[in-house]
Amino acid sequence: MKKALLTGAALLATLAGSNAYAERDYISIVGSSTVYPFSTVVAERFGKSSSFPTPKVESTGSGGGMKLFCSGVGEATPDITNASRAIKSSEIELCAKNGITDIVEVMVGYDGIVLAGSNDAPQFELSRKDIFLALAKVVPATDGSDTLIDNPYKTWKEINPALPAKKIEVLGPPPTSGTRDAFVELGMEGGCKKFPFIAAMKKTDKSKYKALCHGMREDGAYVEAGENDNLIVQKLVANPDALGIFGYSFLEQNEDKVHGSIIEGQAPTFDAISDGSYPVSRSLFFYVKKAHVGVIPGIEEFLAEFISDKAMGEDGYLADKGMIPMTEKEYKKVVDTVENLKTIAAK
Amino acid sequence: MTNSNLTTRQKVEASMARRRASETRFRLYGMASVLFGMLCLVVLFGDIFSKGYSAFSQTVLTTEIYLDADYLEISTTSDEQALMNANYEGLVKNHFKTEMQPSGRKERRQLYSMISAGAGWQIQKEILADTSLIGQTITIDLIMDDDVDQWFKHDHGNDDGSTRLSEAQLGWLDSWVESGDLHTRFNTTFFVNGDSREPELAGIRGAMTGTFLTLLVTFLLSFPIGVAAAIYLEEFAPKNRLTEIVEININNLAAVPSITFGLLGLAIFINIFGVSRSTPLVGGLVLTLMTLPTIIISGRAAIKAVPPSIREAALGLGASKMQTVFHHVLPLALPGMLTGTIIGMAQALGETAPLLMIGMIAFVVDVPGFINDPSTVLPVQIFLWSDSPERAFTERTSGAIMVLLGFLIIMNTAAVVLRRRLERRW
Secondary structure (H helix, E strand, O other), X not given: OHHHHHHHHHHHHHHHHHHXXXXXXXXXXXXXXXXXXXXXXXXXXXXXXXXXXXXXEEOOOHXXXXXXXOOOOOOOOOOEEEEOOOOOHHHHHHHHHOOOOOEEEEEEEEEEEXXXXXXXXXXXXXXXXXXXXXHEOEEEOOOOXXXXXXXXXXXXXXXXXXXXXXXXXXXXXXXXXXXXXXXXXXXXXXXXXXXXXXXXXXXXXXXXXXXXXXXXXXXXXXXXXOOOHHHHHXXXXXXXXXXXXXXXXXXXXXXXXXXXXXXXXXXXXXXXXXXXXXXXXXXXXXXXXXXXXXXXXXXXXXXXXXXXXXXXXXXXXXXXXXXXXXXXXXXXXXXXXXXXXXXXXXX | OOHHHXXXXXXXXXXXXXXXXXXXXXXXXXXXXXXXXHHHHHHHHHHHHHHHHHHHEEEEXXXXXXXXXXXXXXXXXXXXXXXXXXXHHHHHHHHHHHHHOOOHHHHHHHHHHOEOOHHHHHHHHHHHHOXXXXXXXXXXXXXXXXXXXXXXXXXXXXXXXXXXXXXXXXXXXXXXXXXXXXXXXXXXXXXXXXXXXXXXXXXXXXXXXXXXXXXXXXXXXXXXXHHHHHHHHHHHOOOOHHHHHHHHHHHHHOOOOHHHHHHHHHHHHHHHOOOOOOOXXXXXXXXXXXXXXXXXXXXXXXXXXXXXXXXXXXXXXXXXXXXXXXXXXXXXXXXXXXXXXXXHHXXXXXXXXXXXXXXXXXXXXXXXXXXXXXXXXHHHHHHHHHOOOOOHXXXXXXXXXXXXXXXXXXXXHHHHHXXXXXXXXX
C-alpha cells in the first residue's frame, strides 16, 4: 500500500509540476477589500453570461494588491488590481522597475464613509472639526492659543455644546484598512486644517502636520474594532452610545439597525455622496496591466461588462450593491479610457 | 490499646472532617470547570445553530411563466449561442410586470429587486436541458432575493420586525403568502453552487471541493513522507548528535505558528518554483509542511509502542532489518500512525492563516476541477462570508460553520474508532 501511495505522490507531483506552468485561462484580480464586493459581482455576472471562466478575485488590500500587480509581467502576476485610492507615484516607479509601463486606470465610482450610530440613539450633527477634536491624539489647547495638548475631551458636549453629553466612543477599523486611511484623510485632516496655525504648518513642516492631523487617540475613545464591518454594526446595536466608522454599503444593508450621522449638514445618502456634497467620500479604482490584454483571454470583455450601463449605470447592479455611480461626465471619460485602453501618463 | 495510640486515632478522626471537606471541595472545583467548559460549548453551538439552521431552507415563489420564443428571440432551438445569451432575466421581469402591475418606475424597480438575479439562470437551465419547453407555459419555483428570503423566514408574522422592504413590496408578498405560492424548500442551492455575491445563490460546493482537493494533496504528500521519516528516525537512524538535533527541530516545528508556513510557502513554492497562487496544489503543499511534524511525532510514538520482543523474534528467525520493519513493526504501528494522520488532517481542514499568504482568500465562483484550478477552502469561505455586507450571509456563515464542524466531528470520530478497533495491547 505504501508503494502505491509513493507512486501516487510522485505521479501527482509530476502532473502538478507540468500543469503549474500551463497557460492561465482565467483573469486574476487582486486588491482592495472595499472594491472587492463590486469587483466580485461583475466577475460573477461576467462568468455566467459569457463563455469565459469566472475571474478569480482576491482580497489583499490596496497596498498588497499593488505590490503583487507591480511584481512583473506574465501570467503568474495578476492582470487587474483594485484600489480604494489612486495609485501612488512610488508604485508607478515600482511597476516601471519590473517592466510594467502601460497601466490603464479605470475609475469605478464613489464610496462614502459614514460615522453611524444605532437607531435607538439620536442622530449626531457633526462638522469635520468636531470629528478631529473628538478623535485626534493631540488637539489645540482649549484657551484658543496655538499650543497643542493631549486630547482632553471626554464627552461630545465638551467639544460642541450642541452635541449630547455622551461619552466619546467611536468604533473603527485598524490602520491597515483603506477605510481608515480615507477616513483619516478626508474626515480628520479636513477638520484639522480648519485651524489656521495647523494649516500653515503644512508648508513649513509637512511631516509634523501629517502626524498631527492623522494621529488617532489611543486612550480608549477610539476603539479599533477590526476589519469586519458587520462586527461594528453588531456592536453599535448592542451599545447605542457608540458611533462606528464603515463604508456606505454596510449602512445601506443595515438601515433598519443603524443610521449615518450628519456631517457638515449632509446626511450620507446615495444622492449626497454621488454629487459630492457629502464630504467624506472617496473614489474607487482598478488598474489594468495593458501587456496582458489579448494574452489572458477575456480581459477586454470583462472591462466592457464592468463599464456597461447595466453594471456601472445609475440603475446598474453595482448601485444595488451600494456603490455610488459617478457623474455623466466622469462616466464618459471612463468609457473613453477603457475603449481606447488609455494608459496613465508617467507622472 | 495505649493512650498515645488513642490520641493519634483521635487526631486522625478530628482531621477527617477537614480532609473530607477538602476532597469534596476539590471535586466541586473539577465539576465546576467541566460545567463551565460545557456551558461555553453549549452557548457557542447554540449561537451557531440558532443563526445557521435557517440557511438550510430557501424561499421560493411558485410561478407559471410563459416562455415566449419571440421575446427570447430564439427562432431555432439548434442555435446554441442564442439559447445561451437570450434575455431570460428580462423575461422574468416582464412576467412579473404584467402580473403585478406596478405603478411607476420606482415600484417597478422594487418589484424586480424581489426576485433573485438567479431566476433568469434557472429558466436558462431549464431550457438548455429541454428545448421543447420554448413556447410553453411552465411551472417553476423561482428563487427569491435575499431580502425577501430573510423577511419570510424571520420577520414575517411579527409586526415589529424591521425590514428593508417597502410598503408596496410587503403588499405583493402578503398576496403571495395568502395564495400559498411563496413557500420555503430545502436549500439545495447551498450545497450545489459555488460562491456567489447574491446570498440566495451562494453555496459551499466550490469551497468543499477545494477543501477536498487540498487535503488530498496534503495527505498524498505528508503521509508517505511522514511515515518514512518516522520509520527511519525510529528504526534505522543512528543515535547521535545529528539525529538529536533533527528530533528537537521536528518537535519545535510542531509548535511554530501556522502563518509562518504560509510565508514559507509564498517564498518557496510560489516565488521560486512558480506554482500558481490560490490553487489546492500550493495550499496542499503548505499544509503538508504544517502537518508533517504531527504525523512524524505520532508515527514515532506508534513505532515505539511496538514491543521489542516482536522485532527480536523476527530478527531471530532470520528476517533482515528491513523485513522486520515492513512485515512486523509497520503493520502493528499503522493504526496509531493513521490516527495521528487523521488528527493532523483535521487540523489542516480548519486552517486559514497560512492560506491567507498564498492567495486562497479569493472569490471563486467556478467549482474547481483539478488541483491547479483556483479555489478556496471551507474556513476561508466562512471568513469571506462573515465579512460581506448582505445580512443574509450571516446565516450562511453559520450554516457553513455547521458543515465544517460536521466534517471535523466525523474525522475525529474516525480517528477514535480506528484506534479502538485496530489497537493491540501487549
